Amino acid sequence: MGMVVERGWSQITFTSLQQVLDFSDKSNRQLQQDKLDEQVSTRDQDLLKSTLSPKVNFYSTADYYPIIPSQVIPDIFNGGNGEKFRKVQFGLPINFTTGVELTMPIINFEKWETLKKAALQTEGVKWKTETDKERLHNQLTDLYYKILVAKEFLQLNKENERVTTELLQLMELRMKEGTVNPSDYNRAKNLSLDIQTASIEYEKAYNSYLNAFKSFLFLPADDDVQISDSLTLSMNVPQTVSVEQRPALKQAAVMVRMAEQSIREAQKASLPKLYLNSRYYYQFGIKPGAHSQTVQFDASTIGLRLDFPLFQGGYYRTSQQKAKLQLQSAKLNEEGVKENLSKEQRDWWIALTAAQKKASILQQKVHVTADNLRIAQLSMKEGVMEYDEFSNIFMEDIKARIDRVQNLGDATIYQLLLTQNK
Numbered sequence: 308m309g310m311v312v313e314r315g316w317s318q319i320t321f322t323s324l325q326q327v328l329d330f331s332d333k334s335n336r337q338l339q340q341d342k343l344d345e346q347v348s349t350r351d352q353d354l355l356k357s358t359l360s361p362k363v364n365f366y367s368t369a370d371y372y373p374i375i376p377s378q379v380i381p382d383i384f385n386g387g388n389g390e391k392f393r394k395v396q397f398g399l400p401i402n403f404t405t406g407v408e409l410t411m412p413i414i415n416f417e418k419w420e421t422l423k424k425a426a427l428q429t430e431g432v433k434w435k436t437e438t439d440k441e442r443l444h445n446q447l448t449d450l451y452y453k454i455l456v457a458k459e460f461l462q463l464n465k466e467n468e469r470v471t472t473e474l475l476q477l478m479e480l481r482m483k484e485g486t487v488n489p490s491d492y493n494r495a496k497n498l499s500l501d502i503q504t505a506s507i508e509y510e511k512a513y514n515s516y517l518n519a520f521k522s523f524l525f526l527p528a529d530d531d532v533q534i535s536d537s538l539t540l541s542m543n544v545p546q547t548v549s550v551e552q553r554p555a556l557k558q559a560a561v562m563v564r565m566a567e568q569s570i571r572e573a574q575k576a577s578l579p580k581l582y583l584n585s586r587y588y589y590q591f592g593i594k595p596g597a598h599s600q601t602v603q604f605d606a607s608t609i610g611l612r613l614d615f616p617l618f619q620g621g622y623y624r625t626s627q628q629k630a631k632l633q634l635q636s637a638k639l640n641e642e643g644v645k646e647n648l649s650k651e652q653r654d655w656w657i658a659l660t661a662a663q664k665k666a667s668i669l670q671q672k673v674h675v676t677a678d679n680l681r682i683a684q685l686s687m688k689e690g691v692m693e694y695d696e697f698s699n700i701f702m703e704d705i706k707a708r709i710d711r712v713q714n715l716g717d718a719t720i721y722q723l724l725l726t727q728n729k
Contacts, residue, residue, distance in 0.1 A: 318530070318531040318532075318533065319526065319530060319531070319532050319533070320532075320533040320534075320535055321532070321533070321534050321535070321536070322534075322535050322536060323536060324447075324448060324451050324452075324536070324723070327447055327451055327524070328444050328447060328448075328727075330524060331443055331444070331447055331523065331524055332440065334524055334525050334526075335443055335523065335524070335525060336525055337439055337443070338436065338439060338440055338443065341432075341435060341436035341439055341440075342436065344432050344435075344436075345429070345432050345433055345436060348425075348428055348429040348432040349429055351425060351428075351429075352422070352425040352426060352428075352429050355418075355421060355422050355425045356422060358412075358418060359412055359415065359418055359419075359422070360411075361409060361410070361411035362409070362410045362411070363407060363408070363409050364407070364408045364410075365405075365406075365407055365408075366405070366406060366407075366408060367403075367404065367405040367406075368402075368403070368404045368405075369401075369402070369403050369404075370401070370402045370404075371400060371401050371402075372398065372400045372401075372402070373400070375396045375397065375398060375399070375400055376396070376397045376398065377394050377395060377396040377397065378394075378395055378397070379392045379393070379394055379395075380392065380393060380395055381393075398592055399592035399593055399594045399600065399601075399602060400593075400594055400595075401592065401593045401594070401595065402590060402591070402592045402593075403590070403591045403592075404588055404589070404590045404591075405588065405589055406586060406587050406588025406589060407586070407587050407588075408584075408585070408586045409583070409584070409585040409586070410582060410583070410584055410585075411582065411583040412580070412581075412582050412583075413581045413582060413583055413611075414579065414580060414581040415580045415581075416575035416578045416580075417572060417575045417576045417578065417580070419575075420568060420571045420572035420575050421572055423568055423571075424565055424568040424569060424572055427561055427564050427565045427568055428565060430561050431558055431561040431562060431565060434554050434557045434558035434561055435558055437554035437557075437558075438554040438555045438558050440554075441553070441554050441555070443523065444727060445724055446523060447520070447523055447524075448720060448723050448724060448727065449720055449724075450516055450519055450520045450523065451520070451534065451536075452538070452716045452719050452720045452723075453512075453516045453716065454513060454516045454517060454520060454534055455534065455536060455537065455538050455716065456538070456712055456713060456715075456716035457509055457512045457513035457516060458513060458534070459538060459712045459716075460509040460512075460709065460712065461506065461509045461510060461513065463705075463708050463709065463712065464502060464505055464506045464509055465506075467502045467505070467701075467705055468499075468502050468503065468506070470680070470684070470701065471495070471498055471499035471502050472499070473684070474495050474498070474499070474687070474697070475495055475496060475499055477687060477688065478491070478492045478495045478496075478694075479492070481690075486690070487694075488694075491693075491694040494694060494698070495694060495698075498698060498701075517532060520532065538712065538715050538716060538719065539719075546726065547652065547656075547725040547726055548725065548726065550645060550648045550649050550652060553648050555644055555648060556641070556644055556645055556648055558644075559637075559640055559641040559644040559645070560641060562637045562640065562641070563634070563637045563638055563641050565637070566630065566633045566634035566636075566637040566638075567634060569630040569633060569634070570627065570630040570631060570634060572630070573623065573626040573627040573629075573630045574627060576623055576626060577616055577623040579613055579614065579615040580613070580614040580615075581611060581612070581613050581614075582611070582612045582613075582614075583609075583610075583611060583612075584608070584609070584610055584611070584612050585607070585608065585609040585610075586607065586608050586609075587605070587606075587607040588605065588606060588607070589603070589604075589605040590603065590604060590605070590606070591603040652725065655721045655724050655725050656721075656725065658717060658721045659718060659721035659722055659725065662714050662715075662717050662718035662721065663718060665714050666714060666715070666718065669707065669710050669711040669714055670711060672707040672710070672711070673707045673708055673711050675707075676700070676703045676704035676706075676707040676708075677704060677707075677708075679700045679703070679704065680700055680701060680704040683696070683697045683700040683701070684697075
């Protein structure tokens with residue numbers, strides 16, 4: 308069956324937990340933001356890749372030299388006296404240059420390691436999305452079955468109201484006949500009021516859970532949300548998801564790998580970097596005035612550039628020390644996450660095991676108390692049972708049925724928490 312959405316009446320009906328989880332994956336804003344973060348991280352990785360690609364730049368300059376660069380050289384270079392010197396000026400006062408420049412990294416160990424770290428960062432962001440999704444699913448699972456339990460309590464209380472209505476009718480008849488103690492009549496009336504109060508409390512709990520449920524799904528508060536599901540559970544022992552498969556631990560493991568990669572990046576930051584440089588340019592020079600002159604020519608260069616850092620105030624050593632500290636922190640975080648997840652799953656197992664053991668016992672209690680209530684109702688009608696005895700049997704029946712429903716809800720929640728991420 309599919310999810311029923313009737314927007315004309317602002318009504319949404321869910322028929323299963325899986326529909327709720329699928330709906331939340333599309334509507335939850337936190338998950339939508341996580342998806343955007345994944346795309347941003349992927350773009351960051353692409354930007355880093357582009358830094359290792361060749362770059363071609365077009366450039367153009369215009370320069371004016373108020374004082375033209377000059378140099379003193381021996382006059383013999385111009386065929387003159389070797390003991391004399393001549394001032395020689397270079398270029399013309401106004402120069403225009405335009406050209407194309409190519410730069411391509413050949414060896415850059417640091418950038419290569421940075422690119423690997425960026426890939427790990429993208430992987431980590433994806434696992435963060437999965438971690439947030441798992442947390443959301445767990446919260447929705449808990450709310451979903453609390454809503455079903457609250458609905459079941461409301462239905463049970465309707466049965467209780469029917470019993471107290473019949474009891475009051477019987478007590479009123481006996482009051483008219485003068486065969487009942489007035490205090491017993493008042494106690495019966497007070498019991499009926501307690502049952503009505505319980506309905507209000509159950510409805511309050513139901514609406515409170517439903518309000519939180521809408522908030523997680525980012526549904527408007529005035530939308531009418533219905534869950535047409537019921538409490539059912541197979542008491543088989545579940546095959547649970549191992550801690551190593553939980554996304555939070557995988558995210559922590561990626562953080563450790565990123566810290567290790569940061570160390571390699573810092574170690575290679577001080578290694579030489581080799582670039583290919585090539586340039587073609589056209590230059591036009593002019594000397595304005597009565598005896599104006601112009602000179603124009605083109606030229607090109609191609610070569611290699613080697614950068615070999617020698618000293619930067621301890622920058623590289625400090626970077627390596629920082630990366631090692633970050634690795635220690637990431638490993639401690641991974642151990643903490645693993646321990647927390649293991650404890651969480653042990654707690655779920657303990658709760659599920661207890662619920663499974665109690666299931667048959669509570670079912671037997673429901674049968675016994677229901678039979679006792681049937682006998683007590685007949686005895687009250689025949690006038691062979693006192694009110695106190697009937698009230699005790701009635702309260703035992705109420706407690707047995709509530710305990711059974713609550714245990715069924717708890718067992719369902721814990722079983723799903725242990726298995727739904729498989």
